[in-house]
Amino acid sequence: MTNISISPDEITRGQPYPGAPDNWKRFFTFSTDHKVIGIQYIVTAFFFFLVGGAMAMVIRSELLTPEADLVDRTVYNALFTLHGSLMIFFWTFPVLVGLANYLVPLMIGARDMAFPRLNAISFWMIPVAATLMLASFLVPGGPAQSGWWSYPPQSIQNPTGNIINGQVLWILSVAINGVSSIMGGVNFVTTIFRMRAPGMTWFRMPAFCWAVLAAQLIQLYGLPALTGGAIMLLLDITIGTSFFRPENGGNPVVYQHFFWFYSHPAVYVMVLPVFGMFSEVLPVHARKPLFGYRVIAVSSVVITVISGCVWVHHMFASATPPWMRMFFMVTTMLVAVPSGIKVFGWVATIWGGKIRFTTPMLFALGGISNWVFAGITGIFLGSVPIDLHVHNTYFVVGHFHYVLYGTIVMGIYAGIYHWFPKMTGRMYYEGLGKLHFALTYIGVQAIFLPMHPLGLQGMPRRVASYDPEFIYWNVIASLGGFLLGVSVLPFILNIVSSWIRGPKAGNNPWRAYGLEWLTTSPPPVENFEEIPVVVSGPYGYGKNQPLVANQARLGTIEEPATS
Amino acid sequence: MTAERAIAQDIESEVRHAQEHDEAGNSKFGFIVFLLSESVIFISFFVGYAIFKTTPVGEWYPPGVTGIETKEPLFNTLILVSSSFVIYVAERYLHDYLEVKKNGKLWGFRLFMLLTMLMGGYFLYGQMVEWSGLPFTVQSGIFASMFYTLTGFHGLHVLTGIIMQTTMLRRSFVSGNYDNGYFGVEATSLFWHFVDVIWIVLYILIYVWQ
Numbered sequence: 001m002t003n004i005s006i007s008p009d010e011i012t013r014g015q016p017y018p019g020a021p022d023n024w025k026r027f028f029t030f031s032t033d034h035k036v037i038g039i040q041y042i043v044t045a046f047f048f049f050l051v052g053g054a055m056a057m058v059i060r061s062e063l064l065t066p067e068a069d070l071v072d073r074t075v076y077n078a079l080f081t082l083h084g085s086l087m088i089f090f091w092t093f094p095v096l097v098g099l100a101n102y103l104v105p106l107m108i109g110a111r112d113m114a115f116p117r118l119n120a121i122s123f124w125m126i127p128v129a130a131t132l133m134l135a136s137f138l139v140p141g142g143p144a145q146s147g148w149w150s151y152p153p154q155s156i157q158n159p160t161g162n163i164i165n166g167q168v169l170w171i172l173s174v175a176i177n178g179v180s181s182i183m184g185g186v187n188f189v190t191t192i193f194r195m196r197a198p199g200m201t202w203f204r205m206p207a208f209c210w211a212v213l214a215a216q217l218i219q220l221y222g223l224p225a226l227t228g229g230a231i232m233l234l235l236d237i238t239i240g241t242s243f244f245r246p247e248n249g250g251n252p253v254v255y256q257h258f259f260w261f262y263s264h265p266a267v268y269v270m271v272l273p274v275f276g277m278f279s280e281v282l283p284v285h286a287r288k289p290l291f292g293y294r295v296i297a298v299s300s301v302v303i304t305v306i307s308g309c310v311w312v313h314h315m316f317a318s319a320t321p322p323w324m325r326m327f328f329m330v331t332t333m334l335v336a337v338p339s340g341i342k343v344f345g346w347v348a349t350i351w352g353g354k355i356r357f358t359t360p361m362l363f364a365l366g367g368i369s370n371w372v373f374a375g376i377t378g379i380f381l382g383s384v385p386i387d388l389h390v391h392n393t394y395f396v397v398g399h400f401h402y403v404l405y406g407t408i409v410m411g412i413y414a415g416i417y418h419w420f421p422k423m424t425g426r427m428y429y430e431g432l433g434k435l436h437f438a439l440t441y442i443g444v445q446a447i448f449l450p451m452h453p454l455g456l457q458g459m460p461r462r463v464a465s466y467d468p469e470f471i472y473w474n475v476i477a478s479l480g481g482f483l484l485g486v487s488v489l490p491f492i493l494n495i496v497s498s499w500i501r502g503p504k505a506g507n508n509p510w511r512a513y514g515l516e517w518l519t520t521s522p523p524p525v526e527n528f529e530e531i532p533v534v535v536s537g538p539y540g541y542g543k544n545q546p547l548v549a550n551q552a553r554l555g556t557i558e559e560p561a562t563s
Numbered sequence: 564m565t566a567e568r569a570i571a572q573d574i575e576s577e578v579r580h581a582q583e584h585d586e587a588g589n590s591k592f593g594f595i596v597f598l599l600s601e602s603v604i605f606i607s608f609f610v611g612y613a614i615f616k617t618t619p620v621g622e623w624y625p626p627g628v629t630g631i632e633t634k635e636p637l638f639n640t641l642i643l644v645s646s647s648f649v650i651y652v653a654e655r656y657l658h659d660y661l662e663v664k665k666n667g668k669l670w671g672f673r674l675f676m677l678l679t680m681l682m683g684g685y686f687l688y689g690q691m692v693e694w695s696g697l698p699f700t701v702q703s704g705i706f707a708s709m710f711y712t713l714t715g716f717h718g719l720h721v722l723t724g725i726i727m728q729t730t731m732l733r734r735s736f737v738s739g740n741y742d743n744g745y746f747g748v749e750a751t752s753l754f755w756h757f758v759d760v761i762w763i764v765l766y767i768l769i770y771v772w773q
Contacts, residue, residue, distance in 0.1 A: 114589045182600055190593040220600040228607030241701055241708035249621035249705030254614055258607055
């Protein structure tokens with residue numbers, strides 16, 4: 001790289017991010033600025049959200065009729081495999097890491113993440129890994145077809161005989177994604193432990209940062225276990241080891257343990273940051289402090305711990321001994337306690353508040369309502385007898401889509417609308433946002449609610465054709481699915497148009513508490529004019545207390561609405 | 564703003580950022596977190612090993628094999644474990660050199676780092692000899708799969724450690740290299756201790772528990 005001297009005023013702190021937001025080319029360069037990387041993550045993730053969503057549209061079109069008449073059965077298998085894999089590995093993880101990347105350093109008063117270059121590498125592995133996964137359409141035999149869980153012995157069969165096949169590419173792609181996530185985990189944990197601004201004690205740290213910390217701890221203890229399983233799987237396919245080949249002394253159920261030891265907690269990797277966002281959005285838009293902040297913060301860590309002891313509930317039907325089923329049934333249900341505490345805290349937060357039904361608030365409320373429903377069906381699934389009845393049916397699909405779309409995607413929307421003015425310096429269009437919410441909320445109910453009766457009646461998952469008696473609910477679900485597909489359009493229209501020429505937002509359009517609102521929108525290169533010195537907690541609505549000691553030099557924060 | 568300017572600005576920002584924060588402390592903390600995470604991969608292999616061994620689906624050992632030779636691997640183990648002390652001595656020499664520069668014992672660091680590398684290299688050589696003398700291949704059943712994967716994966720870590728040591732040794736010939744502390748050497752040393760501890764567990768699992 002050529003040596004370029006930068007004049008001092010070009011890097012002056014406190015100056016709005018140079019060239020932003022109209023200099024979109026900046027986001028296509030290698031950058032070590034956590035804000036640029038955050039937006040790179042978010043935009044990349046949305047791209048794969050659309051790709052995975054298009055696959056879901058094909059799946060729902062196929063299921064409009066009982067016959068497998070739209071796509072070939074192997075194509076159908078590949079579609080649901082890649083839909084799941086893309087949505088988990090290349091949409092939900094990256095978009096949440098992106099939001100956390102953008103927000104955590106701002107919220108804890110740091111200039112950047114602890115390891116900016118590692119951060120950039122972590123991001124750039126994502127498009128590489130996703131391209132590898134999608135490239136599997138081009139190899140003989142097509143992409144992986146054994147679901148996003150890739151259970152052996154199905155996944156270790158290699159009918160084409162090629163070493164480079166869809167399943168191998170899938171494993172390599174997931175491995176690259178895993179390395180990226182572990183590096184991200186190291187980065188987040190180090191940042192949160194060591195880079196907090198003076199005065200930012202643990203219990204002055206926003207609930208979102210607690211949630212990110214808890215989620216990243218899961219990445220650090222869980223992901224390596226999946227990596228161990230994936231290495232064994234890869235060796236079984238490529239060099240003929242026999243870890244999961246029963247005919248040679250191996251045991252395929254061991255893979256399930258490796259897989260679910262990570263992949264169940266992975267749900268909390270995805271949902272905890274969303275809980276964090278709910279905890280940030282609700283107090284601002286209800287003008288009240290977060291009720292039970294400390295308990296909500298600690299409950300994130302409690303979920304992290306319990307989530308490591310529940311994985312066998314995915315294997316109740318895998319010849320699991322009764323004592324083990326009983327143990328994991330109890331631990332699974334225990335997760336409901338910290339989760340319930342959070343919901344209670346959120347309800348108490350908005351109780352009696354001056355609620356503003358802005359788009360982020362609507363998405364947060366919608367997401368919480370879906371979470372309550374998903375939590376209840378989760379309790380059903382956690383109990384052994386019901387699980388054995390609905391195992392591998394659409395009941396399960398309905399349950400986890402309520403978690404993944406109803407809660408997590410809606411929570412992500414809430415977060416994006418809430419912090420959009422901070423990221424871009426511009427305000428989104430409220431009308432379009434509300435239209436987006438209405439379509440999404442109705443779409444979620446229309447597609448995922450019918451899956452519950454379908455599952456109870458016994459419709460199996462992962463099938464391209466089904467018994468005609470299931471057609472009624474399937475047609476409703478498919479129509480709901482198309483509505484959900486359409487719901488993305490107003491969002492994209494809104495974000496793109498308001499990013500280009502939306503009304504100027506100002507530094508703190510929501511009149512919110514929290515360090516991120518103290519700086520300009522979008523924030524300058526190193527976030528703050530000077531490092532804030534924190535003197536109180538982040539939810540001081542109605543308390544009329546200063547947030548930082550050096551506020552005068554940092555910028556203004558409007559007084560909370562209620563006093 | 565051009566991309567080059569943007570990158571130059573990032574670097575400028577990083578330098579200042581490094582001055583404000585205890586970057587070496589962050590690196591050490593981060594590296595320990597990474598090692599803890601890395602150890603879970605090995606733990607998952609170890610747990611897998613225990614499950615496969617205690618709840619056998621078929622034969623544990625390949626046909627004609629009743630156990631595995633332990634003497635030479637034990638010698639190898641002693642070499643590897645002692646190298647952990649050797650690299651510690653190297654690190655102390657560097658520490659003393661940087662604290663009291665006039666004594667000028669950088670040669671001590673270089674000597675003991677080189678010794679560590681040689682011991683690591685000898686370990687790998689010993690493992691190669693062992694592998695080539697074994698009567699089974701990776702495809703000979705579950706024990707063979709587990710054996711080659713565990714020792715091979717560990718061997719890769721040893722190799723990584725040796726590469727790190729080579730880099731650190733080479734760096735000691737670059738002047739002014741220790742102006743920002745010697746975290747690289749600390750990380751290499753930590754990694755080497757980690758590789759050793761993993762080997763001890765691995766040795767007990769594979770060679771002792773037969």
